[in-house]
Amino acid sequence: MAEPAPAQPSARRSRRPPPASPTWAERMKAMRNLPPFLRMVWQTHRGYVTGIALLRLLRAFIPIATLWVGKLIVDAVVEATRTGTPDWTRIATLVGIEFGIVAVGEVAARTGTLLESLLGDLFSNRMSVRLMEHAAELDLQHFEDPAFYDRLERARRQTVGRIVLLSQLFGLAQDAITLLTLIGTLLAFSPVLFVLLVITVLPSFLGETHFAALGYSLLYQWTPERRKLDYYRLIAASEKTAKEVKLFGLSPYLIAQYRTLADGFYAANRGLAIRRNLVSTGLSLLSTLGYYAAYATIVYRTVLGRLTLGDLALLSGTFSRSRDLIQRMLLSTTELYEQALYLDDLFVFFSMRPSIARPERPLPFPRPIREGFEFRDVWFRYPEAVEGAPVQMDLPDDDKSWVLRGISFRIHPGERIALVGENGAGKTTITKLLARLYEPTRGTILLDGRPLAEYDPAELHDQVGVIFQDFVRYDMTAEENIAVGRIGELARDEQEARPKVVGAAERSLASEVVETLPERYRQMLGRRFDGGVDLSGGQWQKVALGRAYMRDAQLLILDEPTAALDARAEFGVFQRFSELTEGKMAVLISHRFSTVRMADRILVLEHGKVLEEGTHDDLLALSGRYAELFNLQAAGYR
Template identity: 50%
Template structure:
């Protein structure tokens, strides 16, 4: 059995959450209602107003029905004014019953209209609210630090929040429906109390057991779902890898289809077994509690029938009381089950709102200083040390160097030497744990993050291939200028992407990728030229290219960097590359090892030194001989 198959899911808690914990989670309902109100005040008010009117409709229907029955009984016991409808109508005997029937008809039509209008308001409000939550979720995620996105725990929390952003819309109708049912219960209870007060005492017997069951199983289902978040994310990952255009070639060539299917089936079956166990228990207990509720209702119904036989109640009273008790029984169960359901839903709301409570650790300064424009002296690392979160190993330590203004600096070293970590710190995606990083003497921590990013153009090796048009793929380099075609075309020309775009049927308006209709995919090298154009689109003071030509052949790489060298004149640049044909074009090279500078100098200096750089250069050069 594989390691994956032998893994066990987190145990389902046998005890429900404490009452205090469930009540504490209800605080999120206030935040939800405020969020709904922000979404649309008009639709929120309309939904509440319609439900207030609909809340008194059931007792009105029952009471009008009672009056109709009593009037029918009275008329049937009175002398007939004639044998035809015309004679009855002419006598005026049917006036009262006709008015009552018209009132009942109006109530029925009004009930249907209210229901449809309420459903319409809730449907539109629910969709708007889903969009509002999704926007707020993306906005908050954009505020957070890179450290959050590189954390598995954060990814679990983000996944739970995403599910709740799209899955809590039914809660809107549920909360408003609860208020409507409470008003209806009050009106029905008042009528029932007038005739037979003690019948109300039977109601708890019918719904309290069901409430206990629902509370328990709602909570168990939540904690099982929460504990399964990593497994659910893995399921989605396997589902994506097993059926996506990006992985299709390798899946077929390596014959991985069966492996992925078995892995998916094993995990899905384990989750299914846990869900089935709770579903079976819930169904069994639910049937028992439903039987108790039914017996309670028929006991009360039998008492009302007996009192009617003895003459204490009229036939209309019988209809009104039995109908009221039946509705009250159902409403009480619905209210309390709804309350426990809302309490259970509030546990899921905690997944959403607790995500909004995550605060970024890289915060703007109280009195920010502007990013130097242009850079006159350079960027300086002063005894910088950094460890990634939840690790004890220093990625870099006691690192000091200066990137002079207008200089092109190359970073060389094996994987894990600290090259990309330097870029993350230089762009303030992370803050150093020790030392400081300055631009013209100003600490990066004294600048606004947005200002830093606006003046630095970065292209990583794992750049995003946006399923957007070619124009938009370049325009994201400076999003506020995405409609500036002159600038976009200039950036494409500088990165040699213009030749790629010229071959596309729709040119700059050609959708890229195969995700959507009419999309055209590009080769790795073509995509890389599009990505490099984003850096030129930015026209930043500091340009950073992290393995920018990894997907290019030697000829294309030479063309790109010859162009880059001429265009970067007067700008400050950092290049990370494993190809020494690229590195040797830099003004200065830093050779990194274990987060420290091992060697520093120009290509000629380092080759003459005969150290680590020379060794790596000779190894790579030997591959071309």
């Protein structure tokens, strides 16, 4: 039976209009990124930057010095041929001087390349760290927005190899100084040669700049598709997806999707590359024609006796190098503009600011919490998926985009509450608001009678322990996976933190898992790195529960903490649940009523509202939605 043809949703890319070339004003605007970029490079290592600049300055005078000494050598040889009495001392001295100049240039070039390489590695490392630090400051809502991931992807690409821009800037400055010395020579002998020089190279600059802008526009427009290409590559050959890919026969579909996107990008890029090549070839031929017109002028004047053979060698070499330099400078300017465009993505990312920020004068976080948390008429809807779209505050109450609708309840110190409801009822959203990962759209959340926004978010997060159902399985050691709850303690003093890690593992039953591992707490978990061992879902969940014990926070949020555990392990976790939550506030989300009934109070949510509230026995006696859900689940065990 033939495989069905996979869907081709990405084929619409072939109908996308070609990218438009930005105006000159937009191109010059991109150059505003160069000063902050240079400041960042200077701050990376001032010694390297200074050394590179001095070496480039030295190298800028090498060409004219070599050409001038070469002219003197030619004139000395011609004079020796004419008179028949060569001055060997002078000729040898000139040859030695030229050798010394070339040798100094070679040493300067090699040393400069070394310094630029070292500076590039250091700059790339610093930029990667800064990018991660800035990403850590942004809100959760940024990471749930596809447009943000496009921007983040473009910003990440700037951390690798972007130091080439510094090399281009220094190279451009070096070439400019060299060009000034060469142009001075041309003007001294014949201003006509300088005019010919400019006329022949200017069209190349305009053409290359135009196509550089189109190239950037193409890459910018295809950012989402390039992320999809990376994603298809990952899931088509990953140990996390290998079982389903094989059993469901996903490989043909994934390969077809990848091929469609890759071929679409190739087709768009091919068309642009062909046009660029044709135009560049024509402009290059025009430049070559201008060069030989100038060369013919120099030869003509030499034949007439107006120039010596040394002058011929000097001027032809000066014109040739000037032409090459101008072309290289114009191309470098084009590439500089292109690099500046890419830098724009980086600086735009750095300009993004979190909406949940530390207040100027935050209230001291209560230790211990005395009154607890209160949700007071809280409404919430997730921000618009379209970047930059304002959040509408005046939506009607029955609008479907509302996730929470006028939620009001309190959590008292030492109280354990459970959130019950069908998927999409708003349970996890409440925990995100409680941990201030999001702000309410309307209404207020209070802590000890004061708005939650008046406290430092970092201090709040420090006092909240969260285990989500989709907890992260870190490809780190078992010790690090548990210490995630207080990773700072492990980083400060590994020996002092280890007893706490072991204690947390014992209370969460993760110790039973760790004891079976070849290297115990030193064992690498996951299959990403050599020697790694993967765990079952239930084993991973015990490790994740260990993070909650390690956290030792005033508020615990457990989102389906026993979802992957078998009955025996779940019973063992329940026995320790009281110990984990003793003297703490706890919010428990679970679809298992055997877990929920342990809570002091249960909130039943439906369509973003609190439908019922009370203890397990109270809600059963009410014979409402909770009783209905409980009986449905209980029927499955009869």
